Every structure is written in C-alpha cells, then in structure tokens.
Amino acid sequence: MKVAVMGAGAVGCYYGAMLARAGHEVVLIGRPSHVEAIRANGLRLETKAFDEQVRLGASTEAGAVQGADLVLFCVKSTDTESAAAQIRPHLSPAALVLTLQNGVDNDERVRSVLPSSEVAAAVVYVATEMAGPGHVKHHGRGELVIAPSRSSEQVAQHLMAAGVPTQISGNVRGSLWAKLVLNCAYNALSAVSQLPYGELVKGVGVADVIRDVVAECLAVAKAEGVAIPGDTDAAVRGIAQSMPSQYSSTAQDLARGKPSEIDHLNGFVVRRGEALGVPTPANRVLFVMVKLLETKQR
Template identity: 70%
Template sequence: MKVAVMGAGAVGCYYGGMLARAGHDVVLIGRPQHVEAIEREGLRLETQTFDEQIGHPHLTASVDPAAVTGANLVLFCVKSTDTESAGAFIKPHLAADALVLTLQNGVDNAERLRGVIDQDVAAAVVYVATEMAGPGHVRHHGRGELVIEPSPQSAAVAQTLAAAQVPVEISANVRGALWAKLILNCAYNALSAITQLPYGRLVTGEGVRDSMRDVIDECVAVAQADGVTLPSDVDVAVRRIAETMPGQYSSTAQDLARGKRSEIDHLNGYVARRGAALGVPAPANRLLHTLVRLIEDKARQVV
C-alpha cells in the first residue's frame, strides 16, 4: 500500500513509521526541520519495545502537499484548526480512489473535510501517547489503538494496520467514540497545559479529580442534548488515561510549551459553544478554554 501522512507530527510519524516498518511505502508530509532530518537519517521511531531508524526505500519525507499523489491511504493528521486549509492543499493531488483517514482531535473534522474534498473520508479515534523528541525523532509512550468509521475501504485498511501491529476496531458508532475521546481531552488537556504537568502527577493535585468531574459532567450533558450515544465506560476510560500514560503531557501542554497555537477551540471551546447552542451550560469547559487562550495570547505578545 502507498501511504501519505498529511501533517506528520508525533501522531502521523508514529503510524506512518509503523506502516513503513511493515513494508509499505510511506511519505511523511511535515515541517522542514523534521523533513530534513528524516531525509538525512531516516525517522527514529522510539517505542517501549524497539528503537529503530526507518528510512529508504519504504519511508520518505516532503514539505509539499503534492506528495499525496498516488497514495491509496492518506492519514490526515493536521491540527483541527488547519483542517479546511490542509484539505484544500491536497485536493488537486488526491487519487480518485484514495481513502482519507482523519486522525485528529475533535469531533467534526471528517465532516468539515468532506466539505472540501470529493474522496472518501473516514473518521478515526486515536488513543496513543507520543511526542516529537527532536527533529525526525518520535517517541512512543504507550497505547496506539484506532477506532475507525465504516467505509468501502475501511476493512482493508484495518487489516493493513493490524498487520503493522496497530490495533484497530471498526465501529458503527464512531461519533460516540469521538465524543468519548473529546471528553478525555477536555478532562486532561487544558489542566495539563496550564500546569505543565503529566497526567500521573496532575490527577494527584488537590481538587483536580472533582474539577475533572465537573468538566466531564458538562461534556456528557452536551453530548446527550446533541443526540450522541456515548459508550458506557467513559468514566473508566478517563481514569485509565492517568494509569496507562502517567508520564504523558497533553498535546495542548506540548503546544503551549513550544509557543504554538493549540487545538483548545476544538476541545473545551467546542463543548462550550455547542452547549450554548443547545441551551446546556458548560462553565467549567468555558473557563478552561478561556485560560488556555489567555496563555496563548500572552505568549504571542510582542514585548
């Protein structure tokens, strides 16, 4: 299979690296510093069970969105804030029969992308702890499973991923699974970002679990008002994050530490906006969204 990863950050590099390691031809489309390192030395994929350099002939890198040309599968891994613009960049170059799999935070990216491109789009829910430890170096801290939306090509793609040691489930209720992941992100991401603490230390703080409970209850109320069928194990999943990824910092925390714009508008901000539209109060989510945006704005101020 020929695979292109649009937005090759930590998540995209991990899954692209796993597919290249299994023998598929993968091109990583990302930022110049990572592309240059990967083209020079290959992608360093550091996991809990192996630490390898993966490069030619199966893995290449490019800064050009046109590199999606000819790909059977496109892993769409850009920030939620860039969904429409990145979709427009790749649109002229996509194969007619390509499947574009959205591996993004938030619940509406696949729908937004379908408004931009004509190819099949399937949403995926991602449960993985990764970080870019340096140019061309992805570090995997744990997990890695995907839940993907049914499509004419989903079964074949799931089989390919599973053979590359990526656990996959095809679910008819991906909307519910996306909301469950959104709830996890709303509970952890902003708090980890504001405090710059990993999950394991974060949950030991005074009042943290009660505050997370407020956030979760609001999310559930908004989801139910929106007609979403949530999995029954949301509370267990929230608790399991700190247990299975104690050393992981949220993607929002990583963004703020690097002075980058985060996806908070599509996490707690989305819940606050959707709640307002549905008449469901979400003050805890609104406050977390406001605090993260204040930190972002402060970092961008010119002294």
Template identity: 70%
Template sequence: MKVAVMGAGAVGCYFGGMLARAGHAVTLIARPQHVEAVRRDGLRMETKTFDEQVRLEAVTDASGARGADLVLFCVKSMDTESAGRELKPFLRPDTLVLCLQNGVDNADRLRTVLPEHPVAAAVVYVATEMAGPGHLKHHGRGELVIEPALASERVAEALRAAAVPTDISANVRGALWLKLILNCAYNAISAIAQKPYGENVRGEGIWDVMRDVVDECLAVAKADGVHVPADAHTATRKLVEGMPSQYSSTAQDLARGKPTEIDFLNGYVVRRGQELGVPTPANRVLWALVKLLEKKA
C-alpha cells in the same frame, strides 16, 4: 499500499512509521526541519517495544500524496479545510483520507472540501511526542477505531498487520465524543500546569474539576443525541494509569509557543452547549485560561 501522512507530527509519524516498518511505501508531509532529519537519518521511532531508525520518504508539500491509496490526515483541527484544499489536486478518486485528529467534527468539515473522495473519521488512542527533528517518542497505547468507508476494511487489515490494533465501528461519532471527553478532562489542566497527567491528578481538587468537566460533556452529548459507548468517568480515571508521564498535546503546543486546539476541545463543548442550552462553566473556565496562556506564549 502507498501511504501519505499529511501533517506528520507525533501522531502521524507513529502510525506512518508503523506502516513503513511493515513494508508499505510511506511519505511524510512535514515541516522542513523534520523532513531534513528524516531524509538524512530516517525516522527514529523510540517506542515501548523498539528503538529504530525507520526509512521512509519525506517532503514539505502536499504533492507527496500524489497517487496515494491512503492519506493519514493529521493536521491540527484549525488547519483542516486549508490542508484539504492543498491535498485535493493530488488525490485519486478512490484515495481514502483517514482523519486522525482531535475533536469530533473534522471529518465532516473535510468532506465539504473533498466531496468527491472517501473520507473516514478515526479515533486515536496513542501517547506520543516529537522529541526532536525526526525523533518520535512513544509513551503508550497505539489503537485506532475507524468508521466504515470505501477500502476501510483493507486499511484496517494493513494496520493490524503493522501491529496497530484497529477496529471498524458504526458508532465512531460516539467514540470520538468519548475521546473528546478525555481530552477535555486532561488537556487544558496539563497545559495550564505544564505537568504530566500523573502529577496533575495528585493536585488538590483536580479530580473534582475533572469530574465536573466530564459531567458537562456528557450533558452536551446527550442533548446532541450522541451515544457515548462507555462509562466516561471510569475511562477518565483509567487513562492516567496507562500514560502517567504524558503531557497533553495542548501542553506541548503551549510550551513551544504554538496555537493550541483548545477551541476544538473544551471550546467546542462550550459552543455546542450554548447552541443546545446546556451550561458548561467548568469547560468555559479551562478554555478561557488556555486562551490567555496562548496570548502570553
């Protein structure tokens, strides 16, 4: 396949890099410093099982998606509509745009911008970071759950062949909510403390705070008619076992002085709770504290 990665940060570089290693023609659309490093040296993929310089294309603008069979859409949630408009002139009518983003409503928002193109939501389970320009560091996991769409089975087969475990699910909305709940439990705390998950959960009272956050998220999901496909409390406790050294994406953004996606994580739960009449005080506190730290940064 011809693949473009729109917003090639840590998540996009991991999945785009895995497809490139499997022989697909991959173009990263990324910031200039990453593009320069990848063009010069390739993408360094330092993963749990290999450490390689992977050769692929890299550009700084959306024209890199021209004629692609698949676009991995990995921009920050606040940039969903603007990035979709940038992509639109370069997409074929049958180009599948796969949203690999945090939050639960990005695919719906993207469909309003790309109404003539197939758009599918995906749930991403991977712990990664950009350790430097053109240098991806993988901390654990690497699975995808995608919703049915035009060519989604073909894409899923290609991802599996590239050593990316991939499922197609009719309940991606519920799976996105489960991922949202995990993010709400971990991301803000990691950002506020600037510590990895394994250290945070040893803090006094932190598990109690996380339990309150999860309870509120589940109450909002229930009121919204969402079927969460697993025990969210068990999933929250198990997450840290697989990635104790991981800093949340929110923590990484704050450390770099960048805007975070907190409005689309705990902030989304707060807003949806207000609309549905469900109180969310624990999520509100975490959201408000991260917003203060954003202004400080």
C-alpha cells in the same frame, strides 16, 4: 499500499513509521527541519519495545499525496480546511482520507472541501511526542477505531498486520465524543500546569474539576443525541494510570509557543452548550485560561 501522512507530527509519524516497518511505501509531509532530518537519517521511532531508524519518504509539499491509496490526515484541527484544500488537486480518486485528529467534526469539515473523495473518521488512542526533528517517542497504547467506508476493511487489515490494533465501528461519532471527553478532562489542565497526567491528578481539587468537566461534556453529548460507548468515568480514571508520564498535546503546544487546538476541545463543548442551552462553566474556565496563555505567548 502507498501511504501519505498529511501533517507529520507525533501521531502521523508513529502510524506512518509502523506502516513503513511493515513494508508499505510511506511519505511524511511535514515541516522543513523535520523533513531534512528524515531524509538524512530516516525517522527515529523510539518505543518501549524497540528503538530504530525507519526509512521512509519525507516532503514539505502537499503534492506528495499523489498516488497514495491511504492518506492519514493528521493536521491540527485549526488547519483542517486549509490542509484539505492543499491536497485536493493531487488526491487520487480511489484514495481513502482517514482523519486522525482531535475533535469530533473534522471528517465533516474535510468532506466539505473534498466532496468527491472517500473520507472516514478515526479515533486515536496513542501517547506520543516529537522528541526532536526526525525523532518520535511512543509512550503507550496505539489503537485506532475507524468508521466504515469502502476501503476501511482493507485498511484495517493492513494496520493490524503492521502492529496497530484497529477496530471498525458504526458508532465512531460516539467514540469521537468519548475521546473528546478525555481531552476536555485532561488537556487544558495539563497545559495550564505543565504537568503530566500522573502528577496532575494528585493536585488539590483536580479530581473535582475533572468530574465537573466530564459531567458538562456528557450533558452536551446527550443534548446532541450522541450515544457515548463504554464506561466514561472508568476511561477518565484510566488515562492517568495508563499514561502517567504523558503531557497533553495542548501542554506540548503551549510549551513550544504554538497555538493549541483548545477551540476544538473545551471550546467546542462551550459553543455546542450555548447552542443547545446546556451550561458549561467548568469547560469555559479551562478554555479561557488556555486562550489567555496563548495570548500571553504571542
């Protein structure tokens, strides 16, 4: 299988490297410094089980998706439409575009730009970070839940053979909302405090804030008619336990002076709450605090 990773950050690099290790032809599409390091030395994949240089392709050009059977679409949610437009002229008609992004509506947004392409959403449960150009560090987990599509079964088999636990679910929308709840509970707080999850939850009043944020998210989801699977409270508690040293992606963005995806996390809940008549004061405060920090950096 030929695989292209559009937006080779920590998530895309991890899954791309796992597929490359399993023998698939993989090209990562990312920033020049990252691409140069990979071309020179391969991608360093550092996990708790192994630490190795993985040989794969790298490019700065969207045209590198040409001929790919699978496109792992991993750009920031703020760049969804523009990135989809960039790959559109080069995309194989038979390719599956799998969205591995934060937020709940990226697949719909990609589909609006690529109406003739097969697009499926994926829910990502992995703790990773870019430790430097050409160096991705894996802290834990790695499961994917993907939506049914013409190619999903075959892709899932390849992913599982590559060491990526993968499930196909008819309720990916609900799973995306479940992930959104986790992101809303932790991302902004980790960003504002610049603390990893394990330290964050020890803070005075943090548990109460997380409880309020989660309750608002669940109220909005209910108003949307979304059925969230599993035990949400247990999942929220489990994040700090399973990934105690992980900083949220929002925290990593702010630490590097980059715009975050907060508009598509707590900001999304606020906007949907307004549209549906559901109050979201805790989410609004976290959203505003992160936006203020972004403004200060600019």
